[in-house]
Amino acid sequence: MRFSRKAPVAATAIFAASAFVLSGCGGNAGAQSSGSASSGEVNLIAYSGVWQDQYNAAVVEPFKAKYPDIKINYVSKRSSAEMLSALQGQKGNPATDVAIMDNSVSESGNTQGLFDKVDATAVPNLANVPDKFKNKDGYGPVVMLDAVGLVYDTATFPKAPESWNVLWDPAYAGKINVNAPPSLLGLSLTAITSKMQGEDYTKGIDAAVARLKELAPSVQTFAPNPDEYQNVITGQTVLGLGQNARGQFYSDQSNKKIGVTFPKEGTVFQINTVNLVKNAPHSAAAKTFVNYALSAEAQSAFAKALFYAPSVSNATLPAEVKQRVVPTDGSLNIVPLDVTFLSSARDKWTDTWKRQIITK
Structure with missing residues (x-):
């Protein structure tokens, strides 16, 4: 598939409204291009x-x-x-x-x-x-x-969970970290849940929202504090969303205390x-x-x-x-994300999470 607006990607946070002026940068902003290809x-x-x-x-x-x-x-x-x-x-x-x-x-x-x-x-x-x-x-x-994965405590799960449905298992209530939108992880979970519920997220996410509302009482935190990886490493949570690359890195840093896996229902790039x-x-x-x-x-x-x-x-x-990086040969089950659609839907999805899902 040619990389385009409909290429599979993961969404990121909403666009901040305030302008930011880079600090610590050399050169004068807007000045005529200076230097050369080697200096x-x-x-x-x-x-x-x-x-x-x-x-x-x-x-x-x-x-x-x-x-x-x-x-x-x-x-x-x-x-x-x-x-x-x-x-x-x-x-x-x-x-x-x-x-x-x-x-x-x-x-x-x-x-x-x-x-x-x-x-x-x-x-x-x-x-x-x-x-x-x-x-x-x-x-x-x-x-x-990279791709979004399920991060988990390897002591609680000696075998990697196979399904995203483990997040809804009452046995782990209160021990789950879900980074809500505008985080790209929360937006990705919305699209994945929508697929699991058999709906087309570009036409509506009512079924996904209903399912995520069922998950909300089991979530300890909807924000990365200190972050989704450290929450598992320190034992604050046992399940959460994360990116494969960082999950692999922190697995090594924590002596395999944390694991990361791609559940069978699919993931997003x-x-x-x-x-x-x-x-x-x-x-x-x-x-x-x-x-x-x-x-x-x-x-x-x-x-x-x-x-x-x-x-x-x-x-x-x-x-x-x-064997630890995301395969790009088509072997990974990918939920395709429409970049143009997500650019327009990001704010609405974030507001929906705030009003309907994050209620505590």
Whole structure:
């Protein structure tokens, strides 16, 4: 399937209304493009936390070693929605060069004129991205893939749960963490539950909402405090929603206290794209960075560091890593998400959760 507005992706948080001005970035926002393809700086906006730590170690630092005359200024945000808000605030005076974010949000950036198209002349490694992972209109391609999974306490579940229905099992009432919308995890659970109830979420989610209302009394927390992974590791909860990559990482960090699995009813992809900001202040160096981000070297290193599946066809992974990243060969049961639909439905779904599901 060609990567397009109807490609399977996971949704992220609603778009924040307030503008954000990047701090700590070199260069003058909106100034004429400075530097070259091998010198200057790149202002990068991407995820915070463990993602930032591992991406810096696996990709940014090796890039700096290869291009010592290019400085990377990394500005982190917890969600893609926060990144988009920052870029919207800079639209007339860009301070950012490259953005890595969830596709459902970058698609909105494309339609708003925030990003430039990417071509293989300036970014040669684009040739190694399969057509299904390229944007149909030529904007930022997929740079890595993950999927939403069920995280669980391995002491409580020596064998991984096989169905999402375990969340409704009264035996685990009060020991469940569900990150409600606008979290991408809550939006994903809405779509998955809708499928389980036999309805088309693009036409309505009444059946999903009714089922999720039944789950609500068993949920200890609807927010990631401290987060969905630590809640399980510390014994606060025994079940929750999470992303495969981070679940795999924290499984190693916790001596396998936490596990992550894909239930039989299906899951949703989380697809991150790498995007060139339109009228970026350092466009030449930015293209050099995007090209490196799409290299087999960078993608293999990040897969080993944080278990994200590569998007390029020439990346190779050790067998023990390959079996832990999300398969992209069609073998995983995926609930397709319509990016355009979710962009318009996100606010409504979030409001529905607040009014009808989260009642305590």
